[in-house]
Amino acid sequence: MTRSFAFAFAVFALISTGALAQDAADATPVPTTMEEVEAAYRSQDFVTARAGLRHLAETEPAGNVMYRYARILLDPRAGPVDAPAAAIWLERAVEADYTPANTLLARVFLSGGDVERDPEHAAQLLQDSATRGDQEAQYYLALLYEAGDGVAQSERDAFVWYRAAAEQGHVEAAYSLSRAYSRGAGTELDTDKALHWLERSAGDGHVDAQFFLANALETGKGARQNRNEALNWYRRAAEGGHILSMRIIGTKYLQGEGVYQDNDAAMTWLTKAAEGGEPGALYNLGVIYGTGQIVERDDAKAMSYFESAADTGLLRAIGMQAAFLEAGRGAEADLSRAVGLYQTAAQEGHVPSQAALVRLAVGGDLDGLTTPHDMVALVAAAATDGDEAALKWLERASEAGVGPATTALGALLLNDTARADEGVALITKAARQGNASAQFQLGEAFSTGVGVAQDYEAAHMWLNLSAAQGHRQAGQSRDVLTDLMTPEQIRAAQTAAREFQPETPAGGVDQ
Known part of the structure; x- marks a missing residue:
């Protein structure tokens, strides 16, 4: 049929x-x-x-x-x-x-x-209309070529059809053409043409184009810097419904950046952006209500905004939610939940959350909520930066038999001339108990002669033992060291590694 x-x-x-x-x-x-x-x-x-x-x-x-x-x-x-x-x-x-x-x-x-x-049939239909000059067909055909949907993917064909539609006044195509010129996709990279088509699509009401034009004018990247003009485009994009532009405008009014400070305008735009789910606006409103800087302080509202922003994955919002839970602001105090949130943000590199965990650890407030092993890396980093309380925590943890703490403390003291011998002793103790990180640290020390007399055979042995446990950097360092050693030294180091037997920690503590 x-x-x-x-x-x-x-x-x-x-x-x-x-x-x-x-x-x-x-x-x-x-x-x-x-x-x-x-x-x-x-x-x-x-x-x-x-x-x-x-x-x-x-x-x-x-x-x-x-x-x-x-x-x-x-x-x-x-x-x-x-x-x-x-x-x-x-x-x-x-x-x-x-x-x-x-x-x-x-x-x-x-x-x-x-x-x-049926993208293949769609492509055939669009090809027929596009060649007859239908700008909508040209635009959609370009989308198919860009995605490789129903046709063989081709940036060049996508560019050609975006240009054809844009030259007929298609607003979306003009924006896409600007992006193609800015990336050199299907054509030579040309920032002047990229700006031309960005301005054209922005002038025709494309809110994304208006936002990116504002950003280019504000930063001077892709256009001559003009912050006043950037503000105008941010405002036009915000008025057109662009949520991120709403937050930017609101924050500018809040801080008086490029405009007269206007708290009412700030709250209006930030609230609109927050209603659209913009994470930064939700966070900013949390700060506003939490500090009471331009409105009456309301911890419950602040906490609600922080929770909503945290749900988007915004790390600083997760940290603030944790801080409010720890302090019992806007919600019943819940240190266990606060610690969990701090850990979530800290693992992603949120420095204030990392600092909060260190503060709680050295204060003894994490007992029963985390294990000392979980805190070693953060506390060691704080100790390296000169935090005496963090150093004392490492010392206590090491004395309690926490192997990673012993290794971290040893590595820290190894770089302290006055306590280098103590550092070597700690690292050696952990290395002999089979700690791969300590074995790597000790191998590096023997290789460079830092804190101990330089000894390539000992260095090779410890690095080899560490690499056998999967320590990638140890294997790389061992291979470099091998090129500096004689065959006799290598054989001796390998024999020592084969004969090595890890010592059992005192009290049988898991390292």
Whole structure:
């Protein structure tokens, strides 16, 4: 069965079974002329317009009529959306050589849902319309080439069709063309042309273009720096619904950056951005209510905003949520939950959360909430930066048999001339107990002669033992050292490594 015959048969089946119901009350007269349909459109009586277009499509099946009927079948204002029926009428309009039908039918095939997705057929339809100058078809065809959807991926073809559509005034295509020039995708990188098309799409109301133009003007990257003009574009983007621009404008009013400080305007824009779920705006409002700097302090509101921002993964919001829980602000104090949040943020590199955990650890407030092993790396980093309380914590943990603490303390003291011998002793103790990190540290010390007399054989042995436990850097250092050693030294070091037996920690403490 040919596609044309199949669609014609489907139309007959739909009509005969009543599947194309009019969706209008029987008492409402059905328009029988295009003038009556237009009148229904003007009065926003889309249900009546749909009934009239159905009548005209069935009795006067011209390409433009079938196309308009298909469009209204896809319009929820006119009744239940019927994509399969729309596809049938669009196919008939395509066969009647009505070019706009190609583009709309292609979009139906790309959308999926009630009509099986068919990007290959969509690409063929778009190619036909694009070559006839249809800017919508040119834009969607460019999208397919950029994604390699239904066609072989081609940045060059995508660029060509974006340019064709943009030159006809297609706003989205102009923005995409700007991006292509800025990245050199499918064409030579050209910042001047990128800026030209960015300005053109921004001027035509494309909010993303307005935002990026504002950013370029503010930073001077991609355009001559002009902060006043940048502010204007941020404002236009914000007024057009661009959520990040709302937050930026609100923050500028809050801080008086490039504008007179205006707390009311700041709250207006930040609230709008927060309602759109913008993480930075949620966080900023949390700070505002938590500090009471321009509104009455409200810890409950602050906590609510921090929680919402934290749910987006914003690390500083997670840290503030933890701080409020620790202090019992805006919610009942919950140190266990606070510690969990601090750990989540700290693992992603949030420095204030790392500092909070160190503070709690050295103060003895983490007992029962975390293990000493979990805190060694953070406390050791603080001790390296000169935190005496952190150093004392490492000493206590080492004395308690926490192997990683012994290794960290030893490495720290090794770089302290006055306590280098003590550092070597600690690292040696941990290395002999089988700690891979300590074995690496000791191997490095023997290799460089830092804190101990230089000894390539001892260095090779310890590095070899560490590498055998999976310490990648140890293996690399051992291989470099091997090139400096004689065959006899290498054999001796390998024999020592084979004969090594780790010592059991005093008291059997897990290292």
